[in-house]
């Protein structure tokens with residue numbers, strides 16, 4: 103079957119269905135076949151894979167997923183695209199299209215009915231403003247996916263990959279690296295989409311960890327520590343941690359920092375994930391004894 107990446111196909115669909123791109127739904131469709139190949143390679147797709155695709159659009163990626171994998175469930179919000187998908191990929195017997203907003207979907211029910219047999223890979227090319235919340239929802243709620251392969255703004259992918267003491271390093275880097283092992287599959291220039299967006303993109307693969315990389319007394323305190331530490335980036339750890347959601351006073355923070363072997367004058371951006379784990383475990387102890 104010919105790929106759907108040609109601009110001619112999109113124009114044909116626009117004419118036949120009176121389809122108009124919706125900016126608010128982030129409708130920028132892939133028109134570069136090489137990008138699809140790079141995503142397939144980087145996702146290490148196999149014929150036994152099950153896939154949850156979010157935002158299939160006209161089915162460019164869906165088609166390739168159906169050809170390469172055992173089962174594909176695709177969730178599309180735009181009712182105008184449902185008859186289009188019926189024409190472009192409706193013939194695949196291993197595909198189920200669900201017309202819904204992924205943010206409103208009962209994920210638990212979906213996973214029970216569709217993915218009982220096997221953890222799927224999540225593949226998504228979504229509007230950028232919903233992508234990070236969706237990634238974090240899947241990770242924090244521990245929705246049972248093995249990998250998340252998502253197209254995101256290049257700058258956000260860089261933040262997810264960032265190491266300590268760099269400008270891009272922040273709460274998002276630590277959270278993503280706590281739940282997953284991230285890697286960049288490919289960068290994608292804006293010219294690979296129709297219509298052309300005004301930012302470049304990266305496809306990032308987040309391999310969900312079977313076990314966390316650090317041992318924590320309390321995951322909630324770990325995340326609060328990170329939030330406070332990066333909330334006021336220019337502040338030292340002493341000041342940032344004693345004026346945030348942890349609700350600690352300066353003496354308590356001093357005790358926890360000293361027990362962690364960390365200087366009061368460091369900033370959050372200097373700490374790696376192991377140091378954040380040690381610090382949050384000491385904060386947990388301080389809180390328990392007060």
Ligand SMILES: C[S@@+](CC[C@H](N)C(=O)[O-])C[C@H]1O[C@@H](n2cnc3c(N)ncnc32)[C@H](O)[C@@H]1O
Pocket residue numbers: 127128129130131132156157158159160161162163177178179180183202203204205227228229232
């Ligand atoms: C950037 S386009 C990608 C389309 C296609 N996957 C591609 O790469 O060419 C984003 C798609 O996500 C859909 N979408 C946007 N918000 C959504 C949501 N909340 N739930 C499900 N689909 C959504 C849009 O209608 C659109 O089809």
